[in-house]
Structure formats: structure tokens, C-alpha cells
Amino acid sequence: MKILGIETSCDECAAAVVEDGEKVLSNVVATQIPFHAPYNGVVPEIASRKHTEWIYETARRALDEAGIGAKDVGAVAVTNRPGLLGSLIVGLSFAKAFAWARGVPLVAVDHMKAHLYASQLRKEGAPAVPAEYPFLGLLVSGGHTIICRADGFDDITVLGATIDDAVGEAFDKVAKHYGLGYPGGAAIDRLARDGDSSAFRFPMPSLHKGDHRYDVSYSGLKNAAINQLETFRMRKDAQATSQDIAASFQKTAVDILLRALLNAADDTGLSTVVAGGGVAANSRLRETLAARPNLRAVFPPPEFCGDNGAMIAGIARHYLARGDTSPLSVTASARVEGFKKRYP
Numbered sequence: 001m002k003i004l005g006i007e008t009s010c011d012e013c014a015a016a017v018v019e020d021g022e023k024v025l026s027n028v029v030a031t032q033i034p035f036h037a038p039y040n041g042v043v044p045e046i047a048s049r050k051h052t053e054w055i056y057e058t059a060r061r062a063l064d065e066a067g068i069g070a071k072d073v074g075a076v077a078v079t080n081r082p083g084l085l086g087s088l089i090v091g092l093s094f095a096k097a098f099a100w101a102r103g104v105p106l107v108a109v110d111h112m113k114a115h116l117y118a119s120q121l122r123k124e125g126a127p128a129v130p131a132e133y134p135f136l137g138l139l140v141s142g143g144h145t146i147i148c149r150a151d152g153f154d155d156i157t158v159l160g161a162t163i164d165d166a167v168g169e170a171f172d173k174v175a176k177h178y179g180l181g182y183p184g185g186a187a188i189d190r191l192a193r194d195g196d197s198s199a200f201r202f203p204m205p206s207l208h209k210g211d212h213r214y215d216v217s218y219s220g221l222k223n224a225a226i227n228q229l230e231t232f233r234m235r236k237d238a239q240a241t242s243q244d245i246a247a248s249f250q251k252t253a254v255d256i257l258l259r260a261l262l263n264a265a266d267d268t269g270l271s272t273v274v275a276g277g278g279v280a281a282n283s284r285l286r287e288t289l290a291a292r293p294n295l296r297a298v299f300p301p302p303e304f305c306g307d308n309g310a311m312i313a314g315i316a317r318h319y320l321a322r323g324d325t326s327p328l329s330v331t332a333s334a335r336v337e338g339f340k341k342r343y344p
């Protein structure tokens with residue numbers, strides 16, 4: 001079955017067609033980056049207006065590039081949580097209209113579960129390397145940093161999370177402070193390639209005991225990267241190049257994730273780690289995890305790491321298979337309880 005997937009949770013207007021839950025026939029991501037760049041961050045009002053302008057054309061392109069017409073779509077999948085409410089509503093309303101007009105099922109999807117599913121997608125001709133459940137999930141994006149245990153596509157237990165900022169948010173804020181580029185994560189990743197990661201030492205959070213063994217924190221690193229380097233620069237006792245700042249910050253950001261992840265791997269005995277979310281595109285994270293002995297790291301191809309419609313269409317196949325569809329009255333929600341860590 002061919003499923004049309006719609007994703008408008010933030011600043012990407014995205015639509016894709018996926019066959020049988022894994023074969024990606026098209027994946028169109030219309031990015032709004034140039035419209036938000038002057039503000040160094042996503043402006044929710046601009047995001048929802050652009051989605052309203054672009055959603056029809058984006059879905060049209062997804063069908064065209066897949067070489068199919070609206071009549072060939074067997075179901076419509078759409079992100080309805082979590083995200084910017086005004087943006088979610090645009091994609092959700094479009095998907096409802098499509099489902100109603102074509103008389104096909106609607107499947108509303110949790111965007112975070114879809115990020116974890118993204119590694120199972122494959123492009124035409126590429127072999128699938130699906131990880132077998134159970135595995136450890138590493139969900140790293142602009143709004144979330146979660147270490148979880150996945151026992152099925154929809155059966156996820158949160159083991160650890162950030163106690164303050166998300167890792168992607170820390171990349172974005174540090175990049176914004178030093179004017180390194182927008183969006184920050186990809187800009188820091190690029191600069192770091194030519195930098196010395198031992199140029200500056202940043203603190204690791206002291207979260208490695210008891211209830212916090214799998215938790216992470218990024219506000220300390222973010223503030224240190226911002227304040228400590230300002231002091232260095234004012235005293236002129238260090239040559240802080242953008243490349244060195246980027247490389248040193250990125251090294252610590254990855255080390256923080258790694259420590260919590262290795263604790264979770266040790267304690268659960270799970271040795272497969274499946275990553276998802278925008279930060280899963282980070283080259284240092286990918287290289288560091290791939291080089292770990294005794295760990296099998298599975299990453300989606302970079303184009304399926306950030307927000308996209310393919311992961312939404314892909315996971316929806318599994319909901320449909322067990323008869324889960326959504327009513328046309330289904331609503332959007334900015335946050336999801338299921339991805340909060342519960343402390344004893």
C-alpha cells in the first residue's frame with residue numbers, strides 16, 4: 001500500500017510517499033530556513049503561514065515524484081503531535097481534507113515515534129537494515145533529548161531525558177551567540193571539521209548516579225560555551241577561532257550523550273542503538289557511536305534524520321496493519337506526555 005505522509009510540525013513543509021512502510025518513493029522537504037534566518041530561530045507565526053501557502057504544492061510534488069496520482073494513495077498519515085500548534089494544524093487539516101475527499105483512512109502520528117522509526121526507511125535499490133526490537137533509542141532533536149527502550153514501533157519506555165535544554169537547542173543557541181550560522185547544528189558540525197576539539201575544556205554535568213544515570217543536561221555546557229569564551233576573548237589569552245569553539249563544544253555535547261547512553265546499554269544489556277531526530281545527522285555523533293566496540297549503532301540516512309514526511313508515512317503502515325486509524329475529529333497537541341521521564 002502507498003501512504004502519503006504529511007509533516008508540518010515546525011519549519012519544514014514536508015510530504016512523502018512510502019510503500020509498505022519502508023520503500024520511499026518520494027520525500028519532498030520544502031524548508032523555510034531563509035524566512036526564519038533573519039530572526040535566528042523559528043517564528044511560529046511565519047511557519048504556519050508558509051505551511052498554508054506551500055502544503056498543496058508540496059503534497060502535489062510528492063505524488064508527482066512518486067509517479068502516482070491521488071487515486072493511488074491508500075491512506076494519509078500526518079504528524080499531529082508534538083510541535084508548534086499553528087503549524088501542526090495546517091498539515092492536519094490538509095490531511096483530513098485529502099482523506100475525506102478520497103475516502104481513505106487517516107492516521108495521526110506522534111512525530112517522536114516516527115523519528116525513531118526513520119532508520120527503517122530505505123530508498124529505491126538500497127537494502128533495508130532494520131534493527132530488531134528491543135533496542136535502545138536515542139532521540140535527539142531541537143526540542144527533545146531522550147534515551148529510551150523500544151520494544152516495538154509504538155512500545156517505548158523513556159529511560160532518560162534532558163533535565164533542561166535539548167541538545168539541538170544548545171547547538172542552536174551557541175551558534176546564534178557567536179554568529180556561526182543558522183540553523184546552528186549543521187553550521188557547528190561543518191565548522192568543527194577544521195577545529196581543534198581539545199582547544200577548550202567544557203564541564204560535563206554531574207548526572208551519573210541514581211535516578212539520573214541516563215539523564216543529560218545541556219544548560220551548563222551552553223552557558224560555559226557562551227560565558228567562558230567571552231572571558232577568554234576579553235582577556236585575549238586564547239585565540240578562540242570559530243572552528244575551535246565549534247569543535248570543542250561539539251565534542252562535549254556528544255560526550256554527554258555517550259555517557260548516559262553507555263550507562264543505559266550497560267544496565268539493560270541492550271547493545272543496539274537506533275538514533276533519530278535532527279541531531280542524529282551530526283557527524284561526530286555518528287563517527288563516535290560507530291567506533292564503539294560492543295555497540296551496534298543504526299542511523300537513518302541524513303535526509304531522514306530531520307523532519308520529513310517519509311518517517312510519518314512509514315510508521316503509519318504499522319498502525320494501519322493493526323487497525324488503528326484516526327477519526328476526522330482528531331486534534332493536534334503541542335506536547336506529549338508519553339515522552340516525559342517519570343522519576344520514582
Ligand code: KG4
Pocket residue numbers: 010140141142143144167168169171172183184185186189277278279280281282283305306307
Ligand atoms: O528533528 P528536527 O529536524 O526538528 C525537531 O523536531 O526539533 O531537529 C532539528 C535540530 C536543530 O536543533 C538542528 O540544529 C539540529 O537538529 N541539527 C543538528 C545537525 N543537523 C541538524 N545538530 C547537530 N549536528 C547536525 N549536523
Ligand code: ZN
Pocket residue numbers: 111115141277278306307
Ligand atoms: Zn523532529
